[in-house]
Amino acid sequence: MRPASAGPADPPPFVLTESAQAGLIVAAANRTALDLGIAPGLRFTDARARAPQLLSGEIDREADARGLRNLAAWMVRWTPLAALDGLDGLMLETTGCDHLHGGEAAMVAALSQRLTRAGYAHRMGLAGTPGAASALARAAAKEGLPALLPEGAERDGLAELPVAALRLSNEAVTLLRRFGLPRIGQLYGIDRKALARRFQSRDMADAACLRLDQALGLRIEPLRPLQPPPAHSVRLPCPEPIASSEAVVEGLRQITETLCADLARLGQGARSFAFHAFKSDGEVSSLTVTTARPVRTPAHIQRLFRETLDSIDPGFGIDLLLLEARRTGPMNVSAVALSGDLAASDTDDAALAALADRIVAKLGPGSVRVNTPQESHAPDRAEHWHPYDGALPPPSHTHATTGPRPVRMLSHPERVDVIAEVPDGPPLRFVWRRVVRTVSRADGPERINPEWWRSLPPVGGTGKMPRARDYYRVEDSKGGRYWLFRDGLYDDDRGAAPEWYVQGLFA
Amino acid sequence: MDLATLKANGIVRTQTARPPVRAVFPFGLSQTGVHELAEARFGDMPALTGFALAARNEGQNRGRAGAILWVTQAGLGMEHGLVPDGALRTFSPHHTPRLVVRPGKLADALWTIEEAIASSAVSLVVAEISGADFTATRRLALASGRHGVPVVLLMPYGREGATAAEARWRIAPRPSAPNRYDSRAPGAPRWHVVLERSRTAPHLAGRSFDLEWNDETLSLTVVPGLAAGQVTPPAPPRRGPSDASGIRRAS
The missing domain is CATH 3.30.1490.100 (DNA polymerase, Y-family, little finger domain)
Incomplete structure (x- = not known):
C-alpha cells in the first residue's frame, strides 16, 4: 500500500530511490513512471535516461515500516488479528468479525471506503485462505475494487491469475513462464514430482509447491499477528x-x-x-x-x-x-474480613495491589518495587529489587550472621582517599565528597570474600578477579558514622594497591 | 428533637473520634498525623532515618503492623543512599513488608503519598522529599487525619517555614555511646533531637532530647548529662499519663 499521490490527473513521473550494491536503484515509482517503463529494481541512471524530467527522493524504509505498523494497529477496529505481510501488505483474519459489519462484502467495502478517505491507495482481496486472498489482492483486485472469493472456491477463482500472484521469487516466476506455465490453473494438473524436477534447486521447488498448497488451502498457513488476540x-x-x-x-x-x-x-x-x-x-x-x-x-x-x-x-x-x-x-475472590482481627494478615493485599496499580498508572511501569532478600554475604547482592506483582515477599530467614549493617546504602560505592595503616589497619582520616573526616573510633575489619563461583578466572592472569573486601565501621569526630571498605588485600596479587570506598552510612 | 431527627436533618453527624494523643514521647510520631523530620546539617539523613525507624517502637500503639510505603525522591536517594530492607529488620521486632516508590518529581512524590493515605492499604508512609509548602502539608495532614494513616516526612536541612504538620523534629547525630567491649569502636548510636514545633504538645516546643538507641531492647533512652552544651531534660518524678517524656532513662 502506498499513500495516493494527490494532485492533477497526470502527475510528473516520480520515483523513490535507495542505494544498492550496484548503485542507486529505483525502490518505488508512481503510475506515470510505471507507464514509462520505470519499475522498481531499475538502476536510477537508466530510469533517468528514459525520463529526463524524472523527480526523485530517497526512500525511508523505517518510516514506511512504522506507518504500516500504525495502520495494522488501526485494523484492530475490524479484527483483533492483524499481521504484516511483506513490506507493503497487511493480512487480516476476519473470521467471525464480518457479521459485525453486515457481511463480508459490506465489511470490505466499508474498509476500502475508509482507506480511500484516509488517502491510502490499496488493493484488497478476500478469500478462504491467506494465500488466495494475497493472490487476489496482488493480481485480481483493482484500486477501490476489492476482489472477493467465497470459501471453497479458491481452485476455480485462482485458475486464471498469473503465477506471480503466488508470492514466488522472481527466478521461480521466470522459470515457470519459460515452461509455458504463466497461469496458476496450469499448475493444477501437473504432477508434483514432475513440477519439482523442473526447478533448479530443491528449495525453489518446495517453495513453489508450498505457496500453491497454501493458496488452495491444502496446507495451513498460520498468521503471526502483531498483537496477541485479546481474551475479551x-x-x-x-x-x-x-x-x-x-x-x-x-x-x-x-x-x-x-x-x-x-x-x-x-x-x-x-x-x-x-x-x-x-x-x-x-x-x-x-x-x-x-x-x-x-x-x-x-x-x-x-x-x-x-x-x-x-x-x-x-x-x-x-x-x-x-x-x-x-x-x-x-480470580480468587474471598469475602472481606468483618474486622481487622479476623483478617488472615495485617495487610489487605487487594487494597495494596490497587494502590500499586494507581501509582504505576501515574508514574509508569515498574515504579512500585519490592525487595526479596537473597542469601549472599555481598551487601550489594543481598537485596533483589523487582517490580511489585501483587505478592509481597515472605518474611526473610537470613541464615547469615553478619556484623552491623548500615541504615542507608549508597547505590554505588564511592571512592575515598584514606590514610590508614598498612596492611590492614582501620582508616585514620578520609576525604569523602571533598570533606576531610577525622576518624575518632573504628571497628573492624569484617572481611567479605568474593563469591568465586560467580566469576570464572580470566585466561592467562588474575588481573580482573574480584577481591576480598575488608569492611570497617568508623565514626568521625562530628558523629557521622560510615561503612568503609578496602577493596582487596595488599598481598592478594590481584592488581594494584587496594582502594577504599564508602558503601553505606550508619544511623 | 431526638438524635435521629437531628441526624436526618444533617444538623449533627456521627464521626469516629480520633484517639487522643497523649503528650508523651514521641508525641504521635509514626502513629498519627504528619510528622516532619529535618536534618540539622547537610548529611544528617542517616540519623534522621535511624530516628524515624527507632521511634516506631515507642509510644502507646507501637509498631502498627502492616505494610509500609516508602517514597524516595530520586535525587535524595542518589545523594544520601537508599534504605535497605535489612535496616527495617534491625530496627523492628516484626517483619514489615515494604513497597518502594522512587518518583523523580516532588509533585509526583506528594501525589503518591496522598494516594497511599487515601487507600488506607498501608500502615505507614515514610517519604523522603526535598520540600513541601504549607498547602501540601495541609493536604497531607487533612488526608492523614481522615484516613488514619500516619506519615513521616524526611526532609533536608534547609527545611524551614510554615507547616501544617503535627510536629517538626530536627535531628543531628552525636558521638556514639562508649562501647563496653572495645573502647576504640563506636557504640550505640546517639542523636540530638529537637522538637521544633508540636501541635500535640505546644508547650514542649523547642525542647531537646539526647537519645540513645539500644539495638538489643529496641528502645530509645535519654542520655543524661552527656550532650555537649545541652541541658538534659529534667527527670520526671513518676511515669504517668501526663508524663511529658515518658521514656526510660539510661542506667
Whole structure:
C-alpha cells in the first residue's frame, strides 16, 4: 500500500530511490513512471535516461515500516488479528468479525471506503485462505475494487491469475513462464514430482509447491499477528462521532462495565487492559494499563485509565471505542474480613495491589518495587529489587550472621582517599565528597570474600578477579558514622594497591 | 428533637473520634498525623532515618503492623543512599513488608503519598522529599487525619517555614555511646533531637532530647548529662499519663 499521490490527473513521473550494491536503484515509482517503463529494481541512471524530467527522493524504509505498523494497529477496529505481510501488505483474519459489519462484502467495502478517505491507495482481496486472498489482492483486485472469493472456491477463482500472484521469487516466476506455465490453473494438473524436477534447486521447488498448497488451502498457513488476540473485548460504536472528553469518559464507563460483567460471568480477571478510540479521520489513540493482580472492578479500571485519558484528543470526533482485556486469569475472590482481627494478615493485599496499580498508572511501569532478600554475604547482592506483582515477599530467614549493617546504602560505592595503616589497619582520616573526616573510633575489619563461583578466572592472569573486601565501621569526630571498605588485600596479587570506598552510612 | 431527627436533618453527624494523643514521647510520631523530620546539617539523613525507624517502637500503639510505603525522591536517594530492607529488620521486632516508590518529581512524590493515605492499604508512609509548602502539608495532614494513616516526612536541612504538620523534629547525630567491649569502636548510636514545633504538645516546643538507641531492647533512652552544651531534660518524678517524656532513662 502506498499513500495516493494527490494532485492533477497526470502527475510528473516520480520515483523513490535507495542505494544498492550496484548503485542507486529505483525502490518505488508512481503510475506515470510505471507507464514509462520505470519499475522498481531499475538502476536510477537508466530510469533517468528514459525520463529526463524524472523527480526523485530517497526512500525511508523505517518510516514506511512504522506507518504500516500504525495502520495494522488501526485494523484492530475490524479484527483483533492483524499481521504484516511483506513490506507493503497487511493480512487480516476476519473470521467471525464480518457479521459485525453486515457481511463480508459490506465489511470490505466499508474498509476500502475508509482507506480511500484516509488517502491510502490499496488493493484488497478476500478469500478462504491467506494465500488466495494475497493472490487476489496482488493480481485480481483493482484500486477501490476489492476482489472477493467465497470459501471453497479458491481452485476455480485462482485458475486464471498469473503465477506471480503466488508470492514466488522472481527466478521461480521466470522459470515457470519459460515452461509455458504463466497461469496458476496450469499448475493444477501437473504432477508434483514432475513440477519439482523442473526447478533448479530443491528449495525453489518446495517453495513453489508450498505457496500453491497454501493458496488452495491444502496446507495451513498460520498468521503471526502483531498483537496477541485479546481474551475479551467490548466495542461501542458511536452513531454520532463524539468530540468531548466527558463523552469519552462516559463511553469508557459503559464498556468497562460490560467487559467486567463478561469477566465476572467467567470467574476471571485481567491484568492488562487496552483502550482504543478510533477517530473518524482514520487515526487511533490507544491507552494501556496494567495491574498487579487480575482485576474486574469497573471503578478501579476507570480510575487507572483516568490518569492518561487526557492524552486522547477527540479531534474531529471518535466513532468507535474498543476495550480489550489481555492476560486474563482466574480470580480468587474471598469475602472481606468483618474486622481487622479476623483478617488472615495485617495487610489487605487487594487494597495494596490497587494502590500499586494507581501509582504505576501515574508514574509508569515498574515504579512500585519490592525487595526479596537473597542469601549472599555481598551487601550489594543481598537485596533483589523487582517490580511489585501483587505478592509481597515472605518474611526473610537470613541464615547469615553478619556484623552491623548500615541504615542507608549508597547505590554505588564511592571512592575515598584514606590514610590508614598498612596492611590492614582501620582508616585514620578520609576525604569523602571533598570533606576531610577525622576518624575518632573504628571497628573492624569484617572481611567479605568474593563469591568465586560467580566469576570464572580470566585466561592467562588474575588481573580482573574480584577481591576480598575488608569492611570497617568508623565514626568521625562530628558523629557521622560510615561503612568503609578496602577493596582487596595488599598481598592478594590481584592488581594494584587496594582502594577504599564508602558503601553505606550508619544511623 | 431526638438524635435521629437531628441526624436526618444533617444538623449533627456521627464521626469516629480520633484517639487522643497523649503528650508523651514521641508525641504521635509514626502513629498519627504528619510528622516532619529535618536534618540539622547537610548529611544528617542517616540519623534522621535511624530516628524515624527507632521511634516506631515507642509510644502507646507501637509498631502498627502492616505494610509500609516508602517514597524516595530520586535525587535524595542518589545523594544520601537508599534504605535497605535489612535496616527495617534491625530496627523492628516484626517483619514489615515494604513497597518502594522512587518518583523523580516532588509533585509526583506528594501525589503518591496522598494516594497511599487515601487507600488506607498501608500502615505507614515514610517519604523522603526535598520540600513541601504549607498547602501540601495541609493536604497531607487533612488526608492523614481522615484516613488514619500516619506519615513521616524526611526532609533536608534547609527545611524551614510554615507547616501544617503535627510536629517538626530536627535531628543531628552525636558521638556514639562508649562501647563496653572495645573502647576504640563506636557504640550505640546517639542523636540530638529537637522538637521544633508540636501541635500535640505546644508547650514542649523547642525542647531537646539526647537519645540513645539500644539495638538489643529496641528502645530509645535519654542520655543524661552527656550532650555537649545541652541541658538534659529534667527527670520526671513518676511515669504517668501526663508524663511529658515518658521514656526510660539510661542506667
